[in-house]
Amino acid sequence: MTLDLSGKNILVTGGTRGIGRAIVEAANAAGANVAFTYRSSTETAEQLVQALGGDDRALALQADAASADDAAAAVQAVTEKWGTIDGLVVNAGITRDTLMIRMSAEDWQAVLDTNLTGAFHVAKAAYRPMMKQRAGSIVTVSSVVGVMGNAGQANYAASKAGLIGFTKSLARELGGRGVRANVVAPGYIQTDMTADLGDKVTDAMKGQIPLGRLGQPDDIAAATLFLLSDASTYVTGHVLHVDGGMAM
Ligand code: NDP
Numbered sequence: 001m002t003l004d005l006s007g008k009n010i011l012v013t014g015g016t017r018g019i020g021r022a023i024v025e026a027a028n029a030a031g032a033n034v035a036f037t038y039r040s041s042t043e044t045a046e047q048l049v050q051a052l053g054g055d056d057r058a059l060a061l062q063a064d065a066a067s068a069d070d071a072a073a074a075v076q077a078v079t080e081k082w083g084t085i086d087g088l089v090v091n092a093g094i095t096r097d098t099l100m101i102r103m104s105a106e107d108w109q110a111v112l113d114t115n116l117t118g119a120f121h122v123a124k125a126a127y128r129p130m131m132k133q134r135a136g137s138i139v140t141v142s143s144v145v146g147v148m149g150n151a152g153q154a155n156y157a158a159s160k161a162g163l164i165g166f167t168k169s170l171a172r173e174l175g176g177r178g179v180r181a182n183v184v185a186p187g188y189i190q191t192d193m194t195a196d197l198g199d200k201v202t203d204a205m206k207g208q209i210p211l212g213r214l215g216q217p218d219d220i221a222a223a224t225l226f227l228l229s230d231a232s233t234y235v236t237g238h239v240l241h242v243d244g245g246m247a248m
Helices: 018-029 042-051 068-082 105-133 144-148 154-177 198-207 217-228
Strands: 009-012 033-038 058-062 087-090 136-141 179-186 239-242
Touching: 009 018, 009 068, 018 033, 018 042, 018 087, 018 217, 033 042, 033 068, 042 058, 058 068, 068 105, 087 105, 087 217, 105 136, 105 154, 105 179, 136 154, 136 217, 144 154, 144 179, 144 239, 154 179, 179 217, 217 239
Parallel strands: 009 033, 009 087, 033 058, 087 136, 136 179, 179 239
Antiparallel strands: none
16 A cells, blocks of 8 residues: 555644654655644745645744644644644654753753643644544654653653653544544654764664664654554554664
C-alpha cells in the first residue's frame, strides 16, 4: 500500500526547518493540503508555500507554540480554509541544555512551555473539530531522550516524556470518537538542533546506535506519514521509535 493523503488537511507545528519541514514536504507529496506554523522564519515560510504548490495547497502561519491563542488561531485558519482538520503533527520544540546544577527555572519553564504545554494548547484546539468529524490523527514528536533520559537535558527529557503520557491519554479519550493519537520518538536526527554537537559527541552517539548512523529528517517524516494515513487506522496510543535501535 502506498501512503496516500489526498483529501486530507494537515497542520504541522514548526514546519519551516528540520523534521517539521520534512513532514510538511512528504505530506504535500502524498497529496495532502498542509498548513504549518513557524516562529520567526517568515521568508523561508513564504518560499516553502510556493514550493508546495502555492496558496491552494499550503498555508504558513506565524504562531508561537507556547501561546494558547496562537494555537487556536492556527487550527481555526485550517478549518476555515479547507473545512476539516484531519491530521495534526505536534512537532515544534526547543532545547535549553545544561546540567541541572546550572539550569535556571527559566530554562526549565521555557522548554516545558513550548514542548509540552504547547502540545496541550494545539491538541485542545484540534480536539473539538476532530471529535465532531469523528475522525482525525494526532501525532506528537517526542524523543529518545524522553524514554532514556539524558544528562544535561532534564527539562527537555521531562517535556518529551510528558508528551508520551499526554498522547496516550488522548488516545484513550478520543478513541471512541474515531480520533487516533500516537507518538513518534526520534533518535539523533541531523538538523539545526543537533548541528552544534561536534564530532566527538556525534561519534559517541553513533556508538550507541545499532544501525550505526544518525537519522535524517526523512526517516521521521516516513513514520509520521504512516501514522497520519489510513494505513494505520487500527494504531493508536503507540510510541513509534525511529532511532536506529537506540532505545529498545
Ligand atoms: P529545528 O530546530 O531544526 O526546527 C525547529 C522548528 O520548530 C522550526 O521550524 C522552528 O521555526 C519551529 N519552532 C521552534 N520554536 C517554535 C515555537 N515556539 N513556535 C513555533 N515554531 C517553533 O528542530 P528539529 O527539526 O531538530 O526538531 C523538531 C522536533 O523533533 C522537536 O520537537 C525536537 O524536540 C524533536 N526531536 C529532534 C531530534 C533531533 O535529533 N533533531 C531528536 C528527537 C526529537 P523557526 O524556523 O521560525 O525558528
